[in-house]
Amino acid sequence: MNEHSLLPRLRDQLHSGRMDRREFIRFATLLGVAAGTAYAMAGMSAPAMASSTLPFPAAEPGAKRGGKLRVGEMVARMEDPATYNWNEMANQTRPILEYLTLVGPDNVVRPMLIESWKPSADLKTWTLQVRSGVMWHNGEELTAEHVAWNIRRWSDPALGSSNLGLSTFAALTEYTGDRDSKGRAVRRPLKNGVEVQDSRTVRLNLAKPVLSVAEDCGEFCTLVVHPSFKPPLSHNPIGTGPYTLVELRVGDRCILKRITKTTDGRDFHYWGGDVFLDEIHFHHYEQENQTAALASGSVDAIYELPVEQIELARSIPGAQILSVETAQTLCCRMQVDVKPFNDIRVRRAVVKAADNGAIKKLVFGEHGSVAANFHVAPIHPEYFPLPLQVRDVAGARQLLKEAGYENGIDLNIVVGNNDGPWQQAACEALRDQVKEAGINLAVTVVPATKFWEIWTKVPFGATSWAHRPLGTMALSQAYRTGASWNESHFSDPEFDKALSEAEATIDVPTRKARMQKVETILRDAAVVIQPMWRPVFILASARVHGYKAHPARQMQLTKVWMS
Amino acid sequence: MGNLIVRRVTQMLLIMLTVSLLLFAIFDSDQFREKAAVAELGGFGVATLSADDYHEWLEKKGLNEPFLARYGRWLESVLHGDMGQSIEKDIAVSVLLKESLTNTGILAFFVFWIMIPVSLTLGVLAGMNTGSPLDRVISIVAVLTTSIPQIATAVLLTVILALGLGWVPTKSAMADGWSFRGLVLPLLTLLLYDIGYLVRMTRAAMTEVMASQYIRTAVLKGLPYRRVILRHALRNALIVPVTLIFLELNGLLSQVVVVEVFFQYAGFGRMLFDAANFGDLQVLQAATLVAVCVAVGSQLLSDAAYVFLNPRVRFT
Numbered sequence: 001m002n003e004h005s006l007l008p009r010l011r012d013q014l015h016s017g018r019m020d021r022r023e024f025i026r027f028a029t030l031l032g033v034a035a036g037t038a039y040a041m042a043g044m045s046a047p048a049m050a051s052s053t054l055p056f057p058a059a060e061p062g063a064k065r066g067g068k069l070r071v072g073e074m075v076a077r078m079e080d081p082a083t084y085n086w087n088e089m090a091n092q093t094r095p096i097l098e099y100l101t102l103v104g105p106d107n108v109v110r111p112m113l114i115e116s117w118k119p120s121a122d123l124k125t126w127t128l129q130v131r132s133g134v135m136w137h138n139g140e141e142l143t144a145e146h147v148a149w150n151i152r153r154w155s156d157p158a159l160g161s162s163n164l165g166l167s168t169f170a171a172l173t174e175y176t177g178d179r180d181s182k183g184r185a186v187r188r189p190l191k192n193g194v195e196v197q198d199s200r201t202v203r204l205n206l207a208k209p210v211l212s213v214a215e216d217c218g219e220f221c222t223l224v225v226h227p228s229f230k231p232p233l234s235h236n237p238i239g240t241g242p243y244t245l246v247e248l249r250v251g252d253r254c255i256l257k258r259i260t261k262t263t264d265g266r267d268f269h270y271w272g273g274d275v276f277l278d279e280i281h282f283h284h285y286e287q288e289n290q291t292a293a294l295a296s297g298s299v300d301a302i303y304e305l306p307v308e309q310i311e312l313a314r315s316i317p318g319a320q321i322l323s324v325e326t327a328q329t330l331c332c333r334m335q336v337d338v339k340p341f342n343d344i345r346v347r348r349a350v351v352k353a354a355d356n357g358a359i360k361k362l363v364f365g366e367h368g369s370v371a372a373n374f375h376v377a378p379i380h381p382e383y384f385p386l387p388l389q390v391r392d393v394a395g396a397r398q399l400l401k402e403a404g405y406e407n408g409i410d411l412n413i414v415v416g417n418n419d420g421p422w423q424q425a426a427c428e429a430l431r432d433q434v435k436e437a438g439i440n441l442a443v444t445v446v447p448a449t450k451f452w453e454i455w456t457k458v459p460f461g462a463t464s465w466a467h468r469p470l471g472t473m474a475l476s477q478a479y480r481t482g483a484s485w486n487e488s489h490f491s492d493p494e495f496d497k498a499l500s501e502a503e504a505t506i507d508v509p510t511r512k513a514r515m516q517k518v519e520t521i522l523r524d525a526a527v528v529i530q531p532m533w534r535p536v537f538i539l540a541s542a543r544v545h546g547y548k549a550h551p552a553r554q555m556q557l558t559k560v561w562m563s
Numbered sequence: 564m565g566n567l568i569v570r571r572v573t574q575m576l577l578i579m580l581t582v583s584l585l586l587f588a589i590f591d592s593d594q595f596r597e598k599a600a601v602a603e604l605g606g607f608g609v610a611t612l613s614a615d616d617y618h619e620w621l622e623k624k625g626l627n628e629p630f631l632a633r634y635g636r637w638l639e640s641v642l643h644g645d646m647g648q649s650i651e652k653d654i655a656v657s658v659l660l661k662e663s664l665t666n667t668g669i670l671a672f673f674v675f676w677i678m679i680p681v682s683l684t685l686g687v688l689a690g691m692n693t694g695s696p697l698d699r700v701i702s703i704v705a706v707l708t709t710s711i712p713q714i715a716t717a718v719l720l721t722v723i724l725a726l727g728l729g730w731v732p733t734k735s736a737m738a739d740g741w742s743f744r745g746l747v748l749p750l751l752t753l754l755l756y757d758i759g760y761l762v763r764m765t766r767a768a769m770t771e772v773m774a775s776q777y778i779r780t781a782v783l784k785g786l787p788y789r790r791v792i793l794r795h796a797l798r799n800a801l802i803v804p805v806t807l808i809f810l811e812l813n814g815l816l817s818q819v820v821v822v823e824v825f826f827q828y829a830g831f832g833r834m835l836f837d838a839a840n841f842g843d844l845q846v847l848q849a850a851t852l853v854a855v856c857v858a859v860g861s862q863l864l865s866d867a868a869y870v871f872l873n874p875r876v877r878f879t
Binding site for chain 1: 604
């Protein structure tokens with residue numbers, strides 16, 4: 001295999017101790033080294049995998065075939081995987097459709113429907129090798145054409161897919177120079193962005209260097225559909241996974257069954273090795289009801305265990321509580337061009353009056369970790385630790401006085417609880433803290449669905465941001481000038497430049513050093529109060545094996561079995 | 564009587580027309596369109612779309628049509644018996660409505676089947692002997708059950724019967740098919756409140772009747788006590804409770820929203836709740852028509868019962 005030109009340098013860094021092993025594995029796999037090989041290069045034993053070419057863990061000895069798994073989650077619609085907006089939709093789909101790459105519960109990305117990926121030295125050209133022997137449910141074999149068709153679809157601005165917020169697919173578009181009726185710049189797909197080289201090879205010619213192609217291909221909206229696809233998926237689901245949809249009743253149930261015959265009557269062969277469960281049933285339970293449903297034995301596993309129900313979960317005999325650290329977070333962000341937040345002294349005062357550590361402790365107790373207002377998490381490989389800011393109420397008062405608010409200021413933060421009531425609890429804690437500095441913060445709670453209508457419009461809002469495997473990913477979506485999800489309207493050419501430099505740097509110590517500038521600019525601009533990185537908990541009965549908590553809350557059920 | 568029916572039905576049709584027009588008008592706003600877009604594409608997806616592509620999307624979903632044209636088309640298809648398609652659940656509204664009404668119907672049947680005999684008996688017993696220990700016990704229990712909000716009763720019953728004793732499932736989703744055990748918690752929650760309420764009303768009516776002069780006369784005439792109660796007192800004492808029972812038909816439709824949502828019972832209340840949350844217009848419209856129908860229908864029934872029980876009353 002041809003090694004990537006940067007690989008020897010990575011290895012040097014590993015041996016000279018400038019890079020730790022975890023980082024080495026992450027970056028080596030990014031450069032196209034199979035995860036198993038990367039673990040070996042780092043002198044670590046890889047987590048047992050079925051084989052170095054499969055993205056799944058090896059079957060446990062004694063794994064039992066058969067049975068059905070009953071999962072409690074909100075049963076959602078299955079329209080178009082590219083425009084999914086709930087994790088639940090993807091959970092129901094993941095056993096049917098599959099990704100090009102799979103981000104494992106260990107946050108390491110492995111090839112799935114592609115066998116390997118290889119970037120050029122400048123990270124602008126990526127070659128994807130399509131896996132051979134992958135069969136669609138209609139009996140056809142997966143080809144490079146199919147993969148290219150999907151990638152082109154994801155990068156089409158007219159589709160309305162959130163995939164366009166991922167660097168890879170954004171880099172497959174260009175600005176036309178026109179503006180739409182609302183004054184926003186119009187994008188169109190790059191002409192020669194996705195190139196089919198032969199029946200097994202796809203080449204991406206990106207408009208700018210992107211580090212996260214492999215990660216982006218495993219994000220939750222990038223499930224690969226057959227080119228004959230017409231939404232809704234639930235009417236004619238053709239995938240490559242081991243299960244097919246038998247029944248979908250939104251808000252009630254979703255029943256998946258092992259697929260044995262293709263639609264043209266041949267035996268179906270699954271490329272990914274052994275699969276154990278005969279059926280997977282998703283039963284509709286609202287988020288707050290799932291633990292109770294498991295307690296009375298109505299389901300075997302649930303999508304998510306809310307932190308406030310941990311005590312209840314502990315009281316269920318034999319139940320397994322599993323958790324994982326993530327880069328999921330809450331951003332209480334202020335719009336820098338709206339009064340009174342256009343005065344940086346006001347923003348700094350709010351930040352100074354807040355005590356992130358206390359909020360985290362109040363909401364998640366000993367779980368999760370404290371965040372420091374620059375939206376890069378300690379689990380990100382390029383995280384540069386900046387010293388924690390200390391709470392300074394007197395300083396905050398002083399800043400407010402200078403800004404002309406010596407009698408205090410009335411502010412209002414809007415929160416949607418999209419990720420659970422803990423968001424509201426965090427905002428209320430913030431309210432109580434900033435009161436001491438003379439800031440009267442009102443917390444406005446709006447229904448979750450309502451929040452997504454206004455999230456980019458409110459001057460002060462608390463938005464939940466999902467896990468992203470690399471730190472630069474969220475920064476470039478949320479804080480770069482003019483980015484479509486830039487909800488704070490933050491705009492600083494110096495920040496943009498520093499971020500672009502960091503994004504184009506593969507060398508980790510250099511990259512980390514560059515992140516110092518990026519993080520410092522963002523933190524000192526006092527755009528967000530970001531109290532914590534939240535943990536994720538899941539719950540399963542003692543009979544369920546192989547169900548793991550995932551940092552992006554992806555339910556990966558292909559290798560789960562029941563005893 | 565015939566006159567009354569004609570009048571009530573005309574009233575019903577007019578209300579239906581007004582309410583449906585109002586609902587359409589409320590949902591014909593940019594805000595609602597954006598809500599529908601967010602529900603389908605997600606907040607992040609909608610933020611990614613350019614204004615022109617957003618417009619195109621609306622066009623594709625038929626959300627951009629002029630208001631009256633949409634309303635006219637909807638009205639026409641409803642008159643043809645087609646209530647449209649649920650956007651959220653992707654099935655015909657008529658199917659959804661039928662299933663949810665059946666489920667709520669089952670629940671309502673058991674509620675009435677237990678509530679009527681139990682509360683009338685208890686209410687009459689208490690009212691017969693006002694001030695007796697039996698009356699005190701019945702009254703206190705009734706006040707207690709009606710003073711706890713249903714949502715609290717629901718939590719309490721779940722903790723005791725499902726999590727504590729493990730007799731019934733915590734939720735009534737009935738994933739493995741219909742089961743009476745699954746129905747117990749929503750049923751008890753509704754019953755506790757409704758029985759308490761009806762007992763208090765029956766007791767009050769009975770007390771009033773027992774204090775009236777014709778009962779005293781009947782007793783003094785030396786009629787057997789049994790006969791005084793059954794022949795003379797009951798008929799008059801039941802006027803109020805019977806009217807209430809019919810109105811309860813209508814009241815139940817709003818009570819089931821809380822109970823069905825909490826216990827995840829797939830009935831009319833939950834359907835209404837989901838549809839309102841999602842902005843599923845056609846489902847909401849159909850549900851409203853049903854609600855108006857039940858409201859006016861129960862009014863009509865209660866009028867009829869009133870005439871039957873109280874010969875002095877005539878609706879002309």
